[in-house]
Amino acid sequence: MTATTSNGYRPRPGNHTVVAIVEDKPGVLMRVASLFRRRGFNIESLTVGHSESPGVSRMTIVVDGESAPIEQVEKQLYKLIDVIKVSDLSNEDMIARELCLLKVRCNNVNRHELLDIASVFRADVIDIATNSIILQVVGDDDKINGLVKMCEPYGIRELSRTGRVAMVRGPKTTTVHEPEPEKIARQHSTQGRRVEGVELPFSSD
């Protein structure tokens, strides 16, 4: 077996987990998706949901790092106005999980085998019918792939994965704070918007 990191997550070569904290505004998902498409970065999975602060969403994006240098991915994401913070968790001690629902064909004869497999993978049975069973499993890529592989001989009728969510171990966080709003006039004076020899004053003067 290949070596795994301390968190049990075995990164595939070139595969990066990027967390982007974004404004919860219409169109932000499209902005991110369209950026990835245009710059030719391959997305393996993308999940979005609420974060700990209101008005802010958390996106977890798994990028095929071979399609683009990860530094460019981060910098291009930062260029989007609605993206507040970006961090690449791949080099951190992180926990990565995803949830998978699996509907497997089964009958009275082999149901027990399936339940044994499920318990080995600590998967929950959330629905059971005469000729099918739905398993719910939470874990990293390897665990889910392992369960899927074990269920394949029985016949997988349906499979749905949420995509990866991730978090760094320990007290370190990827969060944003509500910043102090800045006076526009001050921003303009520090950011050099003014052009010399202009007759028209700006309202912020």
Add this chain to the structure above:
Amino acid sequence: MAWQAPAGPYRGKRRVQIHWLQEGLCPMTRMTGAQILLECLQREGVDTIFGYPGGVVLPLYDTLPAYPGIRHVLVRHEQGAAHMADGYARATGRPGVCLGTSGPGATNLVTGIATSYLDSTPVLAITGNVSRALLGKDGFQEADITAITMPITKHNYLVMRPENIAMTVREAVHIATTGRPGPVLIDIPKDVFQEEAEFDWPEQINLRGYKPTTEGHPGMIRRAAELIDQAKKPIIIAGHGVIWGNASDELRELVEKADIPVITTFLGIGAFPEEHPLSYGWLGMHGMYYANMAADTADVVIGIGMRFDDRAMGRFKDFNPTAKIIHIDIDPAEIGKNFATAVPIVGDVKRVLPALAGCVKEQKRENWRKWIDVQREEHPSLHIRESRRMLPQYVIRTLYEESRGNATIVTGVGQHQMWAGQHYFYQRPRQLISSGGLGTMGFELPGAIGAQVALPGKEVWAICGDGGFQMTMQELAVVVEERLPIKIAILNNGYLGMIRQWQQLFYEKNFSSCAMTQPDFCKIAEAYGIKAIRVETKAEVEPAIAEARAYPGPVLIDFHVDQEENVWPMVPAGAALSETIEAPAEEMMR
């Protein structure tokens, strides 16, 4: 009915710019969305809107006459409006504003917005959209313009409530004009223009996802200074960012102290005076031979406010493999995008350059300069050969001499653009206005209109190709209507010249769809009421330019230049800078 300012004393608690409606406007006034938009634009210092009306922006046009401080220039095609706003912005450094209706009006703006985006110019594009109830229902003249323009704007907005207009305009102008500038689009549904809301001028904005870095990292600046001090053959490549950062003087101080030769990118022309002894022209596909060689020979390349674009640098993997690159740019995403950088400095050039100048040692690099001087003497890329034909280069050079190098030049895209870049010598920033990144043919006339509107009383020349001119020539009507004294020079060779050149050089002279039957441009100009001069021989060039300059109104000159002249030097597409080809001997004999 036009909106009237309410009576009563000014009770504003804020210190804002005082306007014509100052007396009546208290801080919380009920206004329609259209009034809020125009009030905000006026407070942002907008004095001109280039626009075209349509069904859904009629509420806005209904309100416009109540704001005489805002001049509306009625264009003939929305693409022209976007280019004019761009030309206005490039000529002044202030944001240009264009306006279109929903659907086709908005999509017609797209080419102009993309032009601004690729060249990083601050343009505010405002579009109307169908009423909120009809959004997403494929209503008449509906187009999802926010989605369409997402990849070609720095940011864009769909405003769904009139009370959000003021904050949106403030944010939009802020985003467009700070950091790396760029176009911002605001899409407003028709009924948002009509609905009333409290007008509250926001003093503060809160964009936590947008905080451009302005100060360079002091450690990086020290490392850059060390590298420059040790360098034997350093070269500076100055780009458009030096112009947008207003950092020409700062650049000059650094250069004179450390004695570093300067070349510019095509869009950086004017960032450093071309008559300065340390100026060695500009590099790239049609850059000067010695500039390309200097960049390819240098041991330290200092890119300032430029993005190491393929047209400037040639084939990436063969560009000067031994050079160490120092890259100064306000956009962190540009650093390391195309080349590995030895010293990255993210910041505003206006702040980074003085800091860098303070760290570098004063020294002379005579050997290095002599080496480039020898290259320049042996390969004089800007020499115009003696010929009885009317060479297009000669036309540009004559214009340079006649205007004493003082005119603002606006070009289209193609051979004439390269000649205008090569044979006119620019002394100040914002003197050459051209679509470099997107390469938009047809930019010349509307771009010049925008520049002339921004610079009344200044000499503005539109240098046009006969092909590109026909893409936007309907804007001649605007020249007349707005009484703009623009001088238009068409370098008419009856071909799409750059296409013909490439087909001759790289497609075995298979001249496919490059010859054009041209109309009589003089008659077209006269139909609009514009003075026109046809020039068919070399001897007529000088008097025609002098006549046009002396004439107070607009003039179009149709120069029937030599038809088969090519632009040299040239780096073939996909070749390295070291493979720059100069004009072949047989062409020089023509």
